[in-house]
Amino acid sequence: xxxxxxxxxxxxxxxxxxxxxxxxxxxxxxxxxxxxxxxxxxxxxxxxxxxxxxxxxxxxxxxxxxxxxxxxxxxxxxxxxxxxxxxxxxxxxxxxxxxxxxxxxxxxxxxxxxxxxxxxxxxxxxxxxxxxxxxxxxxxxxxxxxxxxxxxxxxxxxxxxxxxxxxxxxxxxxxxxxxxxxxxxxxxxxxxxxxxxxxxxxxxxxxxxxxxxxxxxxxxxxxxxxxxxxxxxxxxxxxxxxxxxxxxxxxxxxxxxxxxxxxxxxxxxxxxxxxxxxxxxxxxxxxxxxxxxxxxxxxxxxxxxxxxxxxxxxxx
Amino acid sequence: xxxxxxxxxxxxxxxxxxxxxxxxxxxxxxxxxxxxxxxxxxxxxxxxxxxxxxxxxxxxxxxxxxxxxxxxxxxxxxxxxxxxxxxxxxxxxxxxxxxxxxxxxxxxxxxxxxxxxxxxxxxxxxxxxxxxxxxxxxxxxxxxxxxxxxxxxxxxxxxxxxxxxxxxxxxxxxxxxxxxxxxxxxxxxxxxxxxxxxxxxxxxxxxxxxxxxxxxxxxxxxxxxxxxxxxxxxxxxxxxxxxxxxxxxxxxxxxxxxxxxxxxxxxxxxxxxxxxxxxxxxxxxxxxxxxxxxxx
Numbered sequence: 001x002x003x004x005x006x007x008x009x010x011x012x013x014x015x016x017x018x019x020x021x022x023x024x025x026x027x028x029x030x031x032x033x034x035x036x037x038x039x040x041x042x043x044x045x046x047x048x049x050x051x052x053x054x055x056x057x058x059x060x061x062x063x064x065x066x067x068x069x070x071x072x073x074x075x076x077x078x079x080x081x082x083x084x085x086x087x088x089x090x091x092x093x094x095x096x097x098x099x100x101x102x103x104x105x106x107x108x109x110x111x112x113x114x115x116x117x118x119x120x121x122x123x124x125x126x127x128x129x130x131x132x133x134x135x136x137x138x139x140x141x142x143x144x145x146x147x148x149x150x151x152x153x154x155x156x157x158x159x160x161x162x163x164x165x166x167x168x169x170x171x172x173x174x175x176x177x178x179x180x181x182x183x184x185x186x187x188x189x190x191x192x193x194x195x196x197x198x199x200x201x202x203x204x205x206x207x208x209x210x211x212x213x214x215x216x217x218x219x220x221x222x223x224x225x226x227x228x229x230x231x232x233x234x235x236x237x238x239x240x241x242x243x244x245x246x247x248x249x250x251x252x253x254x255x256x257x258x259x260x261x262x263x264x265x266x267x268x269x270x271x272x273x274x275x276x277x278x279x280x281x282x283x284x285x286x287x288x289x290x291x292x293x294x295x296x297x298x299x300x301x302x303x304x305x306x307x308x309x310x311x312x313x314x315x316x
Numbered sequence: 317x318x319x320x321x322x323x324x325x326x327x328x329x330x331x332x333x334x335x336x337x338x339x340x341x342x343x344x345x346x347x348x349x350x351x352x353x354x355x356x357x358x359x360x361x362x363x364x365x366x367x368x369x370x371x372x373x374x375x376x377x378x379x380x381x382x383x384x385x386x387x388x389x390x391x392x393x394x395x396x397x398x399x400x401x402x403x404x405x406x407x408x409x410x411x412x413x414x415x416x417x418x419x420x421x422x423x424x425x426x427x428x429x430x431x432x433x434x435x436x437x438x439x440x441x442x443x444x445x446x447x448x449x450x451x452x453x454x455x456x457x458x459x460x461x462x463x464x465x466x467x468x469x470x471x472x473x474x475x476x477x478x479x480x481x482x483x484x485x486x487x488x489x490x491x492x493x494x495x496x497x498x499x500x501x502x503x504x505x506x507x508x509x510x511x512x513x514x515x516x517x518x519x520x521x522x523x524x525x526x527x528x529x530x531x532x533x534x535x536x537x538x539x540x541x542x543x544x545x546x547x548x549x550x551x552x553x554x555x556x557x558x559x560x561x562x563x564x565x566x567x568x569x570x571x572x573x574x575x576x577x578x579x580x581x582x583x584x585x586x587x588x589x590x591x592x593x594x595x596x597x598x599x600x601x602x603x604x605x606x607x608x609x610x611x612x
Contacts, residue, residue: 062411109597115410116353120551121596124589127544131586233544237418244415273434276426283419288404291412 019158026154036154038266040222043157044215045258047164049242050251051211054168056240057248057297058177059204060184062115065106065122066239068129069209071231073099073216075139078148078226088151092160092217099213100206102129107205111198114187126236133228144227145220152222160218164211169251171207180204184249245286246293253295260294324456325577326570331461331530333569334468338523339546340553340561341475342394342516348492348556349512350406355417356397358543359424360517364390364524365439365534366428372440379442383467383525387518394517395510403506421543428536436535439528464526471522472562475515479558484511492556541585548592554602563604 022039025031031039052066073095080091110121134142171177179200182190191197220226238261246257264282268275286293339361346354367386371377377385401420405413446459479485487508490498499505527542528534549568553560568588575584595602 056411062414110593113596113600116351116414117551117596117600119414120353120547121593123544124548124592127589128586128593131583131589135582233540241415241418244411248411273426273430276422277430280419280423280426284401284416284423287408287412287416287419291405291408 015162019155022154022158038262039154040152040157040218042259042262043161044218044222045239045242045262046161046255047211047215047218048239049246049254049258050164050168051208051215052239053243053246053248053251053254054171054180055204055208057243057250057254058172058184059180059201060187061111061201061204062119063122063205063208064119064233064236064240065124065126065129066208066212067231067233067235068122068126069099069103069212070216070219070235071129071133071226071228072102072209073213074220074226074231075133075145075216076213077217078145078220079139081151081221082145082148088149088156088217088221091151091221092214095217095220096210096213099216100210103206103209104202107202111201111205123233123236126231126233130228130232133231140227142228144225146225148220148224148226150221150224152218157218160214164214165251165255168207168211172251176200176203181249241283244293245283247295247297248293249297250293250295250299252300253293253298256294256300321577325573327457327461329570329573330566331464331569332573333566334464335523335527335542335565336546336549336568337562337565338468338471338519338526339542340549340565341472341558342520343547344550344553344555344558344561345488345512345516347550348558349488349509350402351410352402352413352417353547354402354516355414355543356401356420356424357516357520358539358541358546359421359428360390360394360397360539361520361524361527361542362428362534362536362539363393363424364521365528365538366432366437366524367521368525368528369437369439369534372442379463379525379529382442383522386525387521390521390524391514391518394513394520397517398510398513425536425539432536434536436533439532439534441532442529460530464530467522467526471519475519475558478515484508488512545585545588548588551592552595552602554605557602557604560602560604564602567603 022031026036048066048070052063055061055063055066076098077088077091077095080086080094081088106122106125110118110125113121133139139145172180179190179195182193182195183197183200187197216231242257242261243254244257245261246255247253264279265275268278339357342357342360343354346352346357364386367389368382371382371385372379397420401416402413405416443460443463447456448459448462449456479488487498487503488511490501490503491505491508495505498508523542524534524539527538545568546565549564550561551564552567553562553564568591571591572584572588575581575587580587599605
């Protein structure tokens with residue numbers, strides 16, 4: 001199979017065209033800083049949702065601590081860029097690496113647990129990370145870390161989103177991805193067929209944490225200010241909601257979910273308390289009437305019906 | 317001096333533990349019967365506190381009438397939540413059920429904020445401000461501690477009676493053991509599940525009123541942290557097991573006050589969750605749980 005076939009070239013073109021259009025509109029002043037803020041937030045949410053979908057949607061490991069990895073990434077990048085004064089790329093790489101190490105450390109003991117118990121253990125892990133951050137004076141304690149240089153822009157966000165989707169999509173379509181889906185469908189049967197379930201669960205957790213770390217770095221270097229409370233239980237729930245809303249096991253679903261829920265929050269922004277009530281009602285209605293999410297586990301195809309690389313391009 | 321300190325901390329720990337245990341009982345009963353982590357349970361406790369606040373402030377009721385009315389209202393609320401929100405998703409996946417529970421929790425929290433303002437309210441002091449010295453030492457027993465502990469223990473004895481000596485309790489035990497078999501024996505599943513929610517929510521409502529009178533301040537998000545902690549307590553004791561929830565609640569309460577008195581109050585929440593993870597790893601069925609072999 002050639003890498004430069006017609007489909008892939010079309011996908012790359014589509015990706016570049018979307019980028020160019022947004023860039024052009026920014027220069028023309030159609031996209032103001034408010035729209036740009038929301039575009040970047042959507043991008044960060046896409047990275048978080050796609051990486052959590054790998055863990056929860058494709059491998060079936062129920063995690064309620066994804067925001068903790070984001071927080072580790074955000075603080076790492078904050079320290080690297082603000083305290084050590086290193087360039088953004090170093091911050092992003094450090095954030096991803098440190099978050100994935102945390103993923104390994106947490107994954108090895110907790111992934112022996114299943115279902116609800118794993119969810120609770122990851123929830124506990126998330127709270128522990130938050131409390132440690134609150135009590136650590138070097139990173140600002142409960143007040144938060146200030147004066148992080150603002151490096152994140154549309155270009156960084158967009159290409160990191162593309163990178164995340166590209167890597168995770170290809171991982172799922174590979175031999176390893178099929179092993180993960182086998183674990184989701186039936187762990188014992190997968191083990192009997194020779195799938196090393198522990199290895200794959202930890203691998204998936206690590207990859208998920210890696211990208212959550214990147215999302216954290218983008219977040220920290222966009223808002224220049226982070227505090228432990230931003231990455232609590234509610235943030236993990238937010239990410240999980242995007243994944244379930246879009247459809248467990250559908251990357252295009254996660255992308256659509258991230259865009260849709262971010263837009264819903266934007267529209268309801270002026271009524272903060274009522275916003276959460278409406279959010280809760282929407283969630284509830286989806287769970288009752290369409291529990292498989294908007295996309296189920298189907299990928300959106302743009303160019304042809306025979307599968308391929310363009311699931312992510314289709315929903316842009 | 318040290319002895320007094322220890323007694324004082326035990327009293328505080330048992331009071332805090334009583335609250336956790338009351339909330340944990342509801343968690344554990346609901347989990348035992350429909351295998352759902354009812355995230356909204358902590359918010360029912362919050363609503364219990366608000367109902368108690370309204371009854372004592374606007375209707376000028378005393379402590380016991382407010383406690384009982386609040387329990388009744390919370391029981392009704394629990395049944396409504398079960399009928400409206402959890403019944404439609406009873407046969408869906410775990411993750412869908414969990415997200416529904418989270419959505420109910422958000423609805424209650426922010427609904428309260430929207431309709432009754434997000435401010436912290438001052439709960440009227442209902443109990444006499446009396447302190448009793450223990451064994452002629454300097455350790456003091458606040459009358460509020462006595463009320464909390466006595467009310468909790470009476471409610472637990474009552475629960476024990478309901479579960480082991482009445483038909484309702486027998487049906488609950490049967491449904492949690494095997495739902496299909498219970499149905500075949502003629503037990504009304506829907507009614508039993510409603511009863512479980514009613515009892516669990518009433519206990520949470522009682523905990524809300526007790527906390528309101530003890531700390532004198534309530535707010536719409538007060539249920540989040542105690543809710544999670546009570547859940548930790550339920551897991552420590554073995555989720556689905558009623559004595560386990562009581563044990564876990566007291567264990568967690570005493571551990572937390574001990575850590576606070578040793579100077580680690582900033583880390584007490586982290587310790588609670590660290591204990592949770594350790595328990596899950598070493599004894600996933602809790603201290604009082606039985607090992608269940610996995611079948612294919």
